[in-house]
Amino acid sequence: MLPLSEIARIDATVDADWRSPVADTVAAAWGIAPGAARWKRSSATHVFVVPPDVDPRGVMYLRFVPASLRTVRHLEGPARLLSAWAAAGGGTVAPVPSRAGRLVETVPTLLGDVHATAVPAAPGVERELEDLTPRLAESWGAALAHLHRDAPPLGADDEPPPVDLDALERDPAVQQAARAVLAEVDRAGHPRGTLHGDFELDNMRWSDGVPTAFDADEARTGPFVEDIAAAVRDLVGDSPGHVEQPALLAAFLTGYRGVRPLGDDEESALELHSAAVAVRLLVAIAHVGDDTVADEPAWSRDLRASLVAHRRGLRARVLAATVGR
Known part of the structure; x- marks a missing residue:
């Protein structure tokens, strides 16, 4: 950001x-x-x-x-x-x-x-969550699996910098939880490769039921299941431990499995990897509190308020992932 x-x-x-x-x-x-x-x-x-x-x-x-x-x-x-x-x-x-x-x-x-x-411009039209059908969700999952299957490995010079948890130092509870989440991801050892990083609905266009993405700004190497978690944030929703759109999520995973394997252990770790995605997003917007704008216009105040609210939801997800660990 x-x-x-x-x-x-x-x-x-x-x-x-x-x-x-x-x-x-x-x-x-x-x-x-x-x-x-x-x-x-x-x-x-x-x-x-x-x-x-x-x-x-x-x-x-x-x-x-x-x-x-x-x-x-x-x-x-x-x-x-x-x-x-x-x-x-x-x-x-x-x-x-x-x-x-x-x-x-x-x-x-x-x-x-x-x-x-x-x-x-990518061909086709934008789809909102309310436009999504199980068939489209299946196509979406298959498209991400194709990217995972076909992506070349990133060279060392193409990798983004490591996630900087020092950016969370003003919130020690979240910083500690973030370290625990990322450590658990490393211990889990799920299959890794080149990730798109942000394969969400608002980053693609649809033509004949097939999505096309138009950026790869968040690309990096990591667990494939974490890329799935990043893509389906709108399907999972904001409440840790609860999936808002279970039928669409199931269709997405079915489409993904039709192209490349996805183990049951990976699917069961979606909650953990959703928390890892939240860690990265928290780091990306950690600067908002210090980011001053002279004579701040209304659009900036509104965007700041939206980011602060978004941060509260991300914080809750990271903390929830470490409860009882």
């Missing part, structure tokens, strides 16, 4: 039509005309969309992050992985090379250097 202060910096450059000179500078590296890219959102990266009928390559998404917050390799690894997955037969879009033929560009802008990449 980008700092709120960084999102505010971009917000200050965006005009009433959602254009930004920062995005125009990034867009130029892909031969996109000034004023074409429009701000869509900022979360893990800043995302600007090039709408239909603007570029002959079709709808594209420019995604960039300040060089002060990420290194080039943090974008290059996911970009190469998307390319490999797309070449293996689908499941993801393939990044769009820049005019120089690179998947990632470092671009000087009026706000400093940024690392940027571009992807085409």
